[in-house]
Amino acid sequence: MAEPTTMGIPRDGQEGGRKPSFFGRSEIGAAYVLLLPMLVLFGCAVVYPLIDTILLSFTDLRGMAPGKWIGLRNYTTLFGDSNFRAALSTTIVWTLVVTALSVGIGWGLAIVCSLAPRATLVFRVMFFAAYGVAETVSGFIWLGIFRPNTSGLVNAVLAGIGLDGWTNAWLGNVSTALWCLMAAYAWTQVGLPLMTCFASIQTIPKTLFEAAYIDGARSTSIMRYIVLPLSMPGLRVAIFINLLNALRAFDMIFVLTGGGPVRSTETIGYFMFRESMLQFKLGYGAAATVVLLLAVVVISIPAIIKRTAEAT
Template sequence: MLQRKFTGYLYVLPCFLMILIFIYFPIVQNIEFSLFEWSAFSPERTFVGLTQYVQLFHDPIFYKALTNNIYYAVISMIFQVGGGLVLAAILEDKVFRRFSPLFRTVFFTPVIISITVIALLFDFIYHPQVGLLNGFLSAIGLESWTRAWVGDSATAIFAAIAVSQWQSIGYIMMLFIVAIQKIPQELYEAAEMDGASKVQMFFHVTIPQVREMTFVTSTITLAGAFTVFNEVYILTGGGPGHASEVLGTYLYQSAFINDQMGYASTIANVILAITLVISLVQMKLSKTGEE
């Protein structure tokens, strides 16, 4: 009887150990690292306590990076979660269902392409002289709108955000498609018999029924918005003049360019705290996450 009681724990023990070693131990170690001022090229560490946290919260570059991450989060919620849900609902509508496999492939293809390839592609699209975007604007008579998109401090961060939306919306769309396919068709048939339009069915049947998936996709999207690195680093490197800096690129710059490993650990802990708080607030406000 005792052996049977502990058998289940033995099955989950390997997974628990992996989580403990590769997730929780590094988190605790990184918190320890943030309390010291140290270099990657020296074994010596100087204990500074919370000094680096105080320094971070007085750092104007940190607030610029945080603001850019907030831009990322808001725009991603609108286009990835909102846009992904709308696309999924359209593709699962019986009128468009025959073309659905083709469009699923088209929208999902960017997800499986290397972000390096995508960033280089958009670097060409944004090119101020031979870029497709400026060429298109000139062709339709909007030459005054042309600019060096990733070289202009006013547009650099939004150019990087646009790349993320283009790549990730297909993934969120596929998650919503799976959720929509689980909705009983009787609900749509009943709504149609009551005279509901497509838009009314979307708001009163689809959205309530995919609430759990909306929570999942929102969590994924917001966490990704505050940990974004690749797109910004490849396209702009955080420039010009920190205009497109995000927390991920500022962490990288602090650790591997300025050799401020303790300060970089502090930034990492702040990113962790932000994503954790966002997830907890989402769970509380949405009153979901049980399934």
């Protein structure tokens, strides 16, 4: 008798001598029919704009004037553009620091919360809520915190404790603006690592900790050999998602600094906006978009391959 599939239909060919197949023909047909609405939506909302953007990146479209096909010129110009190169290096620093900060803090908080899961429930919800708040809204909150005069929270606190000399126009200062932005953005991203790492840590059997204590393991060893490796699944998901989020970040930068002062906080995402929507060089902006897309794909592929391998 043929082995039933999850849908309860016998697999083709197992008894009839036909080529074995994981799904039956009727299953494949049904799958396509069920997938069709999503495929159509995906095609309209993702594939078509993607192809259009790629095509646009080979034109010199500016404003409303019709664009001309210029081949790879936008790309060659892009890599010779000092503003793009600066945005690229800012993006690298931004992505790495924001991911490290948010995942590191999230993981640390997850460990602390795991010590008293019930008591920290409200705390975890609060942190995760920050992850759910629109970045623009968070941006305006942080704008109030970093305002240049003493009406800004940071400056008011510094002045209040007698550190007037430390007050600063945080977002107007080239040497502090990016760090302030990264701190603000990392805050919005802590919720996800906190939750995924917390979930992973919760799955670690208590007996492992007990055995480690009985064997006289120190806290650092427990962290290194038990907590870290066993919370890796949650950590990996958090790193992957936060890395991609950081790479695509725009709203917070737009609200807090607008890429300034003097383009010092401009990431590729913001560069793309400036070129396309402020300078109206749509073809050139599309080329920057394609570069950003490639960066996202390059980061995503190994993770997707790994997840697929694990799933099969």
